[in-house]
Amino acid sequence: MRGEAGLPPVDMSVKVGPLALPSPVLVGSGTFGFGEEYAPYCDLARLGAIVTKAVTLRPREGNPGPRIWETAAGMLNAIGLQNPGLERFLAEKLPPLVAAGHVVIVNIAGHDVEEYVKLAGALDAAKGVAAIEVNVSCPNVSRGGIEFGRDPAVLGELVRAVRGATRLPLIVKLSPNVSDIVPLAAAAMEAGADALSLINTLLGMAIDARQRRPRLANVTGGLSGPAIKPVALRMVWQVWQALRPPIIGMGGIMTGEDAAEFMLAGAAAVAVGTANFVDPTSASRVAAELEDFCRGQRINHVSELTGGLQV
Amino acid sequence: MPHISARLTWNEEIGPGHHLMAAHAPQIAAAARPGQFLHVRVGPTHDPLLRRPFSVLRVDEASGQVWLLVKVVGRGTRLLAGMAPGAVLDVMGPLGCGFPEPPPGExxxxxxxxxxxxxxxxxxxxxxxxxxxxxxxxxxxxxxxxxxxxxxxxxxxxxxxxxxxxxxxxxxxxxxxxxxxxxxxxxxxxxxxxxxxxxxxxxxxxxxxxxxxxxxxxxxxxxxxxxxxxxxxxxxxxxxxxxxxxxxxxxxxxxxxxxxxxxx
Missing domain, CATH: 3.40.50.80 (Nucleotide-binding domain of ferredoxin-NADP reductase (FNR) module)
Structure with a gap:
């Protein structure tokens, strides 16, 4: 019990569309592996859900190195969806997470609509998956993500097809690398998405001027960390203003107050990503700090924050 | 693989841009194996953002100290090399696998x-x-x-x-x-x-x-x-x-x- 000085505990449970979560603080896909690496550092029981690294139908080797480069208050990555593939995920990675009682959201990425549909169908049949997050925004692979995330019609078609393959709550993770994110958010929701994850990384690059070479072997990569927080907040706010959908907000969250900012902008829940690399306790710490923030603000239920921005 | 705060006990520039540094970290001194590394934050702010990995140079279990060699190659290592004894470091480790036991031989x-x-x-x-x-x-x-x-x-x-x-x-x-x-x-x-x-x-x-x-x-x-x-x-x-x-x-x-x- 954290109840201090007789103050009533804060109800941290939230609903993200049909998905009921014990806490609004999740982890960002790709920043937490499949959970096991962080178990020694982070109190996983404090998290609303563990969002897995992207799973593809077949194993993927990923991109050559260098895959990461630190930038001002951020980092670039071009991992290239390295993962063991659906079969090994179901056999080796999912069961321990389910056995430990965690809420598991599986992020999926495919080359084409058929792969996404197969992935969704297989996860629907698996035991212990709480929701599917559809990755249509990976900037680091030539196929398998971003081309689905830039055109509302193409995105709508994909989401409709995946919707037909599963009864699980469907979250669509959108790319910020578009001129207007609202039509894409609308297309995903109209096609049957239950919630939106906003945002994936911003496409960027870094250059070694002396060698005249890109810092990443992939040349470009996805920018994450505190550097992108203002952009992420703006996009959450825009989508919330236009559509009022259930949103999982992310992009540079380092503290509980950062999380509160995303919720005020319209997010029902948030995800901690790059912060995990900086401080391996980040996700559980952000949850504790958000609870303290609510207590300090005399908020009884954390969901009261959602959309509470006064403009 | 603890995640701890460790007080810096030694920082000596032993060559141009090369610092021998020690920190009081008894848990790490007792657990570290040769070849393993420590993952060190170089400051409390978000810039530079990421930790820096350093191989363990040696440990002194009796005094609970662990020694690192820090070569200044950029902003992060420059910040670390500029820290005075008494400063508190945020350290993860020991991490990774060490050298395997030597095969039979002289x-x-x-x-x-x-x-x-x-x-x-x-x-x-x-x-x-x-x-x-x-x-x-x-x-x-x-x-x-x-x-x-x-x-x-x-x-x-x-x-x-x-x-x-x-x-x-x-x-x-x-x-x-x-x-x-x-x-x-x-x-x-x-x-x-x-x-x-x-x-x-x-x-x-x-x-x-x-x-x-x-x-x-x-x-x-x-x-x-x-x-x-x-x-x-x-x-x-x-x-x-x-x-x-x-x-x-x-x-x-x-x-x-x-x-x-x-x-x-």
């Missing part, structure tokens, strides 16, 4: 290039205390004499010690791998352990393979998470795919890596 070769000396000092120390029947033959290469740091720490833990510099300002003129080539021709090592620049590691791996001697290399790479989750620090594996330096390494059997892809 002597082993340790080949260090530049800052790569750090894990080999710890390994020489551990061999002398734990595998005392094994003779340690060490080679330390550096560009010039002034950046040949910690040579005495390595020499003191070796039965034989050779130094090389590229300009001949200390020891033999040439590369550490040149010295290894000469020794492999006339000696029968049970294993070769190397840490240093990629090019040096590649030559050491080729030479050891040619001589039929097992070779283990400790690889350096920029890291984000340090615990195997982000897949940012990979090196190409022999036979395809990638291995994580932080958690599959940083020590690898030389034949586990794709040297053609690695050294380009």
């Amino acid at each position: 002597e082993v070769a340790l080949v260090a290039g530049g800052c790569g000396v750090a894990p080999l000092i710890f390994w020489a120390d551990r061999i002398q205390t734990t595998f005392s029947h094994i003779r340690v033959v060490s080679i330390l290469g550096a560009a010039t004499e002034d950046v040949m740091v910690c040579w005495l720490d390595l020499a003191a833990r070796s039965d034989e010690f050779y130094a090389t510099t590229e300009d001949g300002s200390a020891g033999e003129r040439g590369l550490a791998s040149d010295a290894l080539r000469g020794l492999l021709a006339r000696r029968n090592f049970a294993a070769v352990y190397a840490c240093g620049p990629r090019g040096m590691l590649k030559v050491c791996a080729e030479l050891a393979r040619g001589a039929g001697v097992p070779c283990f290399v400790a690889v350096e790479e920029a890291m984000a998470c340090g615990v195997g989750a982000c897949l940012g620090c990979v090196v190409p594996a022999a036979g395809g795919g990638y291995l994580r330096v932080c958690s599959d390494g940083p020590v690898f059997a030389a034949e586990a890596l794709d040297w053609e892809a690695l050294a380009t």
Whole structure:
């Protein structure tokens, strides 16, 4: 019990569309592996859900190195969806997470609509998956993500097809690398998405001027960390203003107050990503700090924050 | 693999841009194995953002201290090198896998290039205390004499010690791998352990393979998470795919890596 000085505990449970979560603080896909690496550092029981690294139908080797480069208050990555593939995920990675009682959201990425549909169908049949997050925004692979995330019609078609393959709550993770994110958010929701994850990384690059070479072997990569927080907040706010959908907000969250900012902008829940690399306790710490923030603000239920921005 | 606050107890510039630093971390001093690393935050703000990995140079279990060699290569290492004793460091570790137990034999070769000396000092120390029947033959290469740091720490833990510099300002003129080539021709090592620049590691791996001697290399790479989750620090594996330096390494059997892809 954290109840201090007789103050009533804060109800941290939230609903993200049909998905009921014990806490609004999740982890960002790709920043937490499949959970096991962080178990020694982070109190996983404090998290609303563990969002897995992207799973593809077949194993993927990923991109050559260098895959990461630190930038001002951020980092670039071009991992290239390295993962063991659906079969090994179901056999080796999912069961321990389910056995430990965690809420598991599986992020999926495919080359084409058929792969996404197969992935969704297989996860629907698996035991212990709480929701599917559809990755249509990976900037680091030539196929398998971003081309689905830039055109509302193409995105709508994909989401409709995946919707037909599963009864699980469907979250669509959108790319910020578009001129207007609202039509894409609308297309995903109209096609049957239950919630939106906003945002994936911003496409960027870094250059070694002396060698005249890109810092990443992939040349470009996805920018994450505190550097992108203002952009992420703006996009959450825009989508919330236009559509009022259930949103999982992310992009540079380092503290509980950062999380509160995303919720005020319209997010029902948030995800901690790059912060995990900086401080391996980040996700559980952000949850504790958000609870303290609510207590300090005399908020009884954390969901009261959602959309509470006064403009 | 604790995550702790450790008080800095020592910071000495032992060569241009090279700092020998120690921190009070009894848990790490007791648990660390040669070849493992610590993942250190360089400040409390978000810029620079990521931790920096450093091999453990040696530990003193009695005083609970752990020693690192910090070479200033950018903003993060400059901030760290600027910290005074008494400062508190945020440290994760020990992380990664260490050097495997030496195979049967009478002597082993340790080949260090530049800052790569750090894990080999710890390994020489551990061999002398734990595998005392094994003779340690060490080679330390550096560009010039002034950046040949910690040579005495390595020499003191070796039965034989050779130094090389590229300009001949200390020891033999040439590369550490040149010295290894000469020794492999006339000696029968049970294993070769190397840490240093990629090019040096590649030559050491080729030479050891040619001589039929097992070779283990400790690889350096920029890291984000340090615990195997982000897949940012990979090196190409022999036979395809990638291995994580932080958690599959940083020590690898030389034949586990794709040297053609690695050294380009």
